[in-house]
Amino acid sequence: MQDLGISVLFRGINFQRLLLGLWVTLRIALITIGISAVLGLLFGLAMMSRSRAARAVCRIWLEIIRFMPQLVLLYLVYFGFARLFGWNLDGETSAVLVFSFWGTAEMGDLFRGALTSIPRHQRESAAALGLTRAQINRYILLPQTVRRLVPQAINLSTRIIKTTALVKMINVTEVLKVGQQIIGQFYREPSAAFWVYATVFLLYFLICWPISLLAGRLEILWEGNHH
């Protein structure tokens, strides 16, 4: 029976349909990662700015994403905004909006963390050597910040990819939904559901795992330069 189930995957264009479904979530993830990377750096700077108001806004923003499950935020935007403001956003737009709101704050916090984790003596030694402020930023702080930030930022992007699976809950036809359609079509094969969900599981793993490995490698490679 089980070999019958697995054959469902390769009947017709079923496998391509799954991959297309996966691409829907990946596209959302890629757009989100791009937006979060840019806005995240600005967010991080705002968190460290002298302006009290800027810091307060960031603080509240960060607390919202800390306390609210992404699914709740998705519901708020997808269902709530339509009622509150009359904006009928489609699923993909809502998802990009919510995940960027979340990713920006996470990225900003990583940036702030990377910068503030550099021991104070690095700046003080540079100043003692007579480096200007710009030189200190360029040659001392920036390289160390980048080496701390990049592995964590890569890890964040795998989290974003995984989180985009949630768009299924706001009626976007992504890989899980396509999987359900295939299972529905081939309801005579009892083990089809097992193989379809196992495949979706594996597909996510095959995308996220290499990215995680890269982050791990970079972390080990750059570790020697931390102190």
Added chain:
Amino acid sequence: MDWGFIGSHITDYTAGAWVTLRFGLYGVICSLVLGLLCCLARYFRVPVLKSIAHGYIELARNTPLLVQLFFLYAGLPRVGIRLSAEACAVIGLTFLGGAYMSEAFRSGLESVDKSQREAGECLGLTRAQNIRYVLLPQALATAVPALFANVIFLIKETSMFSVLAMMDLMNVADTLRTSGGHTVEVLFMLAAAYLVLLLPVSLAATLTERRLRYAGFGNQRTV
């Protein structure tokens, strides 16, 4: 905002919050146990077990919980493994959380100097005593922020239990929303409920971290 509607449905939300909290807690406790075991297997390089732990951690950390739950709840029954929704919830959350907890413990253990473990061995402590009295107390102090972050993360992830047809907060809200008319109130209460659930956890995290900092851990001055 229709406060009458909110008042009349507050008991639905407390029931949902209880489901979220209860299964979140089961998941967190099982995750802590599983995470500690995996971490120790890797730290002491136990043959076979360390490879299994490593493979499991990579698998769990690189797949979404939603997909894991679908596989457990809708995939496995088709090959004869039938689990209740509650079992799927706890197994799914533990599968995910164990990997994250293990990584948190590992970063804690790695921060303990190797000489500590060797000194313990020299003093004739058994491996279990060494873990219990020398390594864990120091490792935990470092790992606490990461562990608390994981607890909050896992409680938030319980929002996906609604796909298991469990009446958690998310599903309560979804049911009320689809029955019509009060979307804004329903979502407002949903957000408020998660805030009420997670605020004490966050507060506990801050207090614990502050206490540990008084104890002299992590006092490096930075930029």
